[in-house]
Amino acid sequence: RKEVEQDPGPFNVPEGATVAFNCTYSNSASQSFFWYRQDCRKEPKLLMSVYSSGNEDGRFTAQLNRASQYISLLIRDSKLSDSATYLCVVPNTGGFKTIFGAGTRLFVKA
Amino acid sequence: EPEVTQTPSHQVTQMGQEVILRCVPISNHLYFYWYRQILGQKVEFLVSFYNNEISEKSEIFDDQFSVERPDGSNFTLKIRSTKLEDSAMYFCASSPLGGNEKLFFGSGTQLSVL
Numbered sequence: 001r002k003e004v005e006q007d008p009g010p011f012n013v014p015e016g017a018t019v020a021f022n023c024t025y026s027n028s029a030s031q032s033f034f035w036y037r038q039d040c041r042k043e044p045k046l047l048m049s050v051y052s053s054g055n056e057d058g059r060f061t062a063q064l065n066r067a068s069q070y071i072s073l074l075i076r077d078s079k080l081s082d083s084a085t086y087l088c089v090v091p092n093t094g095g096f097k098t099i100f101g102a103g104t105r106l107f108v109k110a
Numbered sequence: 111e112p113e114v115t116q117t118p119s120h121q122v123t124q125m126g127q128e129v130i131l132r133c134v135p136i137s138n139h140l141y142f143y144w145y146r147q148i149l150g151q152k153v154e155f156l157v158s159f160y161n162n163e164i165s166e167k168s169e170i171f172d173d174q175f176s177v178e179r180p181d182g183s184n185f186t187l188k189i190r191s192t193k194l195e196d197s198a199m200y201f202c203a204s205s206p207l208g209g210n211e212k213l214f215f216g217s218g219t220q221l222s223v224l
Binding site: 046098099 | 141166201212213
């Protein structure tokens with residue numbers, strides 16, 4: 001299994017749709033997880049942190065399943081401005097290295 | 111809101127030349143990082159830096175690369191003899207506590223090696 005693996009996408013959805021992205025990780029000892037958003041040729045920006053079973057922030061919900069080593073990101077009521085690449089990020093346990101998934105591209109259309 | 115700043119935003123250089131990419135991390139952060147992203151590919155870890163020394167580096171970070179924190183505020187990445195394959199966006203990041211904490215990224219330096 002790759003260290004961090006994401007749905008390859010792209011996802012093409014209409015405005016108002018609900019969309020979910022999946023991410024699996026290989027290190028069972030990982031304690032924290034992050035979703036970042038990256039716009040084209042820009043820096044990654046933190047969207048959500050996940051330290052326990054999940055986290056919710058407005059239209060965004062992240063869920064963690066430690067047994068399956070799986071994290072998901074749910075976006076409800078998609079907006080045009082949600083169009084971006086979503087990066088699943090897992091810090092290396094005990095170290096200083098953070099592993100980025102390859103990202104899932106989302107296109108929201110009017 | 112405090113931010114990580116990077117200069118220059120774009121750097122064009124000839125193959126074999128040395129380049130220095132500069133970063134000013136957030137002032138009370140203790141951990142500093144360099145990442146790179148080749149066009150169309152994933153963000154890749156290069157190196158982490160804490161307490162004035164490298165704490166971890168990837169296989170990409172070979173002898174051609176070095177990092178330095180020369181004056182307590184700047185954090186630099188030097189590539190001694192650039193190759194075509196070094197062309198990428200280089201991101202600096204910092205975090206207050208390292209480890210499992212979130213990263214704050216600068217806006218990046220686009221390096222083009224001709």
